[in-house]
Amino acid sequence: MHLVPPREADRLSSLRALGILDTPPEAHFDAVCRLARTLFSVPHAWISLVDADRLWCKAASGIAFGPTPRGAAFCDHAVMSEAPLVVEDAAADPRVRDRAIVTGPFAVRFYVGIPLSLATGLPLGTLCIADTVPRRMPDAEVERLRDLGEVVVAQLRHYEARVASETEAARRRASEAALSEANRYLTLAEQMAHIGHWRVDLASGVMTWSDEVCRMHGLAPGAPPAGVQEALSYYHPDDRARVADLVAAARENRTDFHFKARLVRRDGEERVVVSHGICNVDAAGTAIALFGTVQDVTEIDRAETELRASTALLDATLAHMDQGLLMIDEAGAVRVCNERALALLDLPREMMRAAPSFDAVRRHQLAQDDFARCDGTLREVLMHAPLAIQPRTYEHERANGTVLEIRTVPLPTGGAVRTYTDITARKAAEAQVTHMARHDALTGLPNRALFRDSLDQRLAALRRHGGSCGLLCLDLDAFKAVNDTLGHLAGDTLLREVAGRIRACLRREDLPARLGGDEFAILLGGEADARSAAATAERLVAALRRPVDLGGQEAVIGVSIGIAFAPEHGLDADTLLKRGDLALYRAKSEGRNTFRHFAAAMDRAAEERRRNESDLREGLHRGAFSLHYQPVFDLASGRVTALEALARWHHPTRGTLAPAAFLPLAEETGLIAPLGEWVLRTALAETREMPPEIRLVVNVAGGQLRQAGFVAAIRDALQATGQAPERLELDVAEAAIAAESGRLKDLAALGIGIAFDAFGAGASSLGALRRLPFGQVKLDRALAASMATPETADFVRAVVALAGALGMRATAKGVETEAQLAALREAGCVAAQGFLFGRPVPFGELAPLLCGGVRCPGTPRSRSA
Known part of the structure; x- marks a missing residue:
């Protein structure tokens, strides 16, 4: 451990402030060391400075050492006071005898150290002389060494003055740099804020302003005005006098001032500025200068103007x-x-x-x-x-x-x-849209979607809590005839009347719906049983059977109803609706204008129907059909005038089936269109070689008439087989006329014959006879069977007369006996066909008929025959 002087921190601070530590050798310090050796006849002299933990040698003569630990030499004792330290025999002095400078290579035995102090009580180092042998040094000699130490102190003071001068110069440079930086920041701040400053010396009239003021005036930076008058000249003529008066008043009254005015730059651009100024006075109260700032508020002013306009617009918008x-x-x-x-x-x-x-x-x-x-x-x-x-x-x-x-x-x-x-x-409107989305627009009844949701919810409740419910499926009878005869407006009126009558027959808890077209359904409320459901159905049948006045014309329709119950007939909506429809079909097939409850046999019948449909599709695919032909005889000449093509289905298990066994199914399933096209093309191809005076008769169903390409398909078939349109006659049954949409007229225009088939089997619309291009009327086969009754005979005579009046021929169908033929001749029929003349056979078996070798019964032969 080394010794520490009383004011060590101050001492070290003074030492380090000199900046002398670790500096290169300097000649004047080295000279002092050489002089000390010579004056005191010693081998060693040096100048050491004592740092916190080391001894650093600034100059030396006769000895050389680098930085030395502070406790390895004598100097830590020498700086303890400002008195010289004299060691006459180091080997005998307990303070230093164990130090390296004594025991080491230098072998110092005699030592004198003079403290070097720039300030009282703060020795920074020592001027030292040493010898390798013990010695005594008189006081006069010590004083002389002290004088030499003052020379070193003077050199250190020179160091101190130089450092102080350099420090002051650095401070001044830093101050100037800081001022310059501040001025730069001020300039940047003025540019960013668009604020400049100016000053007018009132004694000299000299005016100065900052670079930012120059920019506001459109001038180059550093171009101050010549004086106040030039500065005022930049203001707009309308503002100039006001600004001049404010400046003059501030100078005279030694007050502050503020104004907002327009500047006009040299390029003609106007800028809006705001200026704040003060009047500087001296101690005597004399005005010495005007000082102020000016800010370019053009954009702010424009923004304020736009804001006022926006505020006015906003106020108007809010108000309206x-x-x-x-x-x-x-x-x-x-x-x-x-x-x-x-x-x-x-x-x-x-x-x-x-x-x-x-x-x-x-x-x-x-x-x-x-x-x-x-x-x-x-x-x-x-x-x-x-x-x-x-x-x-x-x-x-x-x-x-x-x-x-x-x-x-x-x-x-x-x-x-x-x-x-x-x-x-x-x-x-939303409520109306919601209502319209869930209700039928024509009748106001719930539509299919709402009915289905209600049924699903009712069945879900039954599955959770038990109970029962009833479902009625309704289909109007003869509605299409009314719609086609009287028009769609009359049909819509009829549907609205039907909806009203349905509502009148129901309880409040019952839910009626129109599912589409003339189909309706009713979900019975409360617990349902067969008796109450039947009572409701009877009321509906009776109500809908009553005539309806449609603008002066009376229409009579009916309704067929199918009834199903949950859970007995199903607990999901699809099953229950399906079984209600099956019961409805049964009601229609058993006479209409009635109702039927669902029975298990109906499911079996539906399954049978599905099998038959599958077989029919498969038969069409495999080519399981052939054509037979039945002749049509002219009753006057007895000769064949036409052949009617009749399809036969060769069923794999049921044998050969006549049209009555499969045509209704084909109509219902939509297979009538491909089947009818096959019949047409096959018949035209097979009869190409028959005599030209004999026509080919092909039956047309409603499903075919509804096809958009029906006319084109017939035209293509005629062209493909080379047959003339006049050779073809199409029989259109009464049930198919409802599907007619102008296509029959197009066919008649081609030269194809059109016949009203099975006339008398239904309502027999007389309007269709007048409206459509029929060439003949073919009486339903049931009329031939009942010709023995006076009523039928009178009806047939009336029909024949009507046909004649309209320019049409009357042909009888289904003739099986000589008596029927005679009665039909008497009624005026000009042609006939039926089993009496032979059953339908393949075309190849008709050669004798086609050659004229066979005549119909009851026809007189000519004498030449």
Whole structure:
């Protein structure tokens, strides 16, 4: 451990302030060391400086050492005071005898150290002399060494002065740099804020201004004006006098001033500036200078102008917008309330002018409404909920029936905007749209979607809780005939009347629906049983059987009804509807204008129908069909005038089937179109070689007439087989006429013959006879069978007369006996066909007939025969 002087921190601070430690050797210090050796006849002399933990040698003579630990030499003792340290025999001195300078290579035995102090009590180092032998040194010699030490101190003071000078120079440079930096920052700040400063010396009249003021005037930086008058000349002529008066008044009255004016730059651009100025006075109160700032506020002024315009536009928008609007500040006060809000919420204008709290407005609003009409959650929101942190929208119906959509949007600065939109009309429209989406537009009854949802819900409840329900499926009878005869408007009127009668027959808990077209359904309410369902069905049949007046024309229809029950006939909607439809089909097939309950046998019949449909499709695919032909005889000549093509289905298990066994199924399944096309093409191809005077007759079903490409298909078939259109005659049954949409006229225009087939089997529309291009009328085969009765005979005579009046031939079908033939001849029929003349056979077996070798019975032969 080394010794530490009393004021070690101050001493070290003074030493390090010199900046001398670790500096290169200097000649004047080395000279002192050489002089000391010579004066005191010693081998060693050096100047050491004592740092915190080391001894550093600034100069030496006769000895050389680098930085040495402070405790390895004598100097830590020498700097303990300002008195010289004299060691006459180091080996005998316990303070230093163990130090390396004594025991080591230098072998110092004699030592004198003079403390070097720049300030009292702060020795920085020592001037040392040493010898390798013990010695005594007189006091006079010690004083002489002290004088030499003062020389070293003087050199250190020179060091101190130089350091002080350099420090001051550095401080000045730093101050100048800081001032320059401050000026640069001031210039940047002025540029960024568009603020400049200026000064007028009142004694000399000299005016100075900053570079930013130059820029405002459109001048190059560093170009000050010649004086105040030139500076005033930059202002707009309309502002110049006012600015000059303000400056003069400030100088005279030694007051501050402020103005806003327009500058006109040399390029003609106008800038708006704001200037603040003060008058500087000296101690005697004499005005010595005017100083001020000027700020370019052109953009601010323009923004303020735009803001005023925007504010005016906003005010106009708020006053005329369709929404009510309240703006609430962060303290909860209503700062904006437009006219629409006053009207929608019945707010007093006087209350809103006073910027009331939003809570006060809310209390007033709720007082106007029947608050009990709100549900609990909404009531809690309206009464107690704070303004929303997130946007929130809800609806509220006021006591006067107005429905408001209330939306609250928080503002970033606190508070919120609340809008009130009158959605009464929209809600009514939505309700209407919802009603229309779930109800039939024509009758107002629930539609298929609503009925299906209600049925699903009812069945779900039955599955959970038990019970029963009844389903009625309705289909109008003879509706299509009314629609086709009297038109769609009459049909719509009829459907509306039907809907009204259905409603009148039902209880309040029953749900009627129109499923589409003339199909209706009823979901019976409450527990259902067969007897109550039958009673309802009977009422419906009776009600819908009554005639309907359609604008002076009376229409009579009927209804067929199928009844099914859950859970007996199914617990899912598809199954229950399917079985209701099966019961409906049974009612139609058993006479119509009646009802039937579903029975298991109906499922079996439906399965049989599905098998037959599959077989029919497969038969068409495999080519399991052939054609037989039945001749049509002219009753006057007895010769064959036409062949009617009749399809035969060669069923793999049921044998050969006539058309009556499969044509209805083909009509229902849509297979009639491909089957009919096959019949047409095959018949045209097979009869190409028959005599030209004989026509080919092909039956046409309604499903074929409904095809958009039906006419083109017939034209293509004629071209493919080379047959003339005049060779072809199409028989159109009464049931198919309803599907006619002008195609028969197109066919007649090609030269194809058109016949009204099975006339008398149904309603036999006389309007169709007049409207459509029929060339002949073919009587239904049932008429031939009943010709023995006077009524039928009279009817046939009337039909034949009507056909003649319309320019048509009358042909009898289904003739099986000589008596029937005679009666038909007498009634006026000119042609006939039936089993009496032979059963239908393949075309190849008709050669004798086609050659004229066979005549119909009862025809007289010519003498030449």
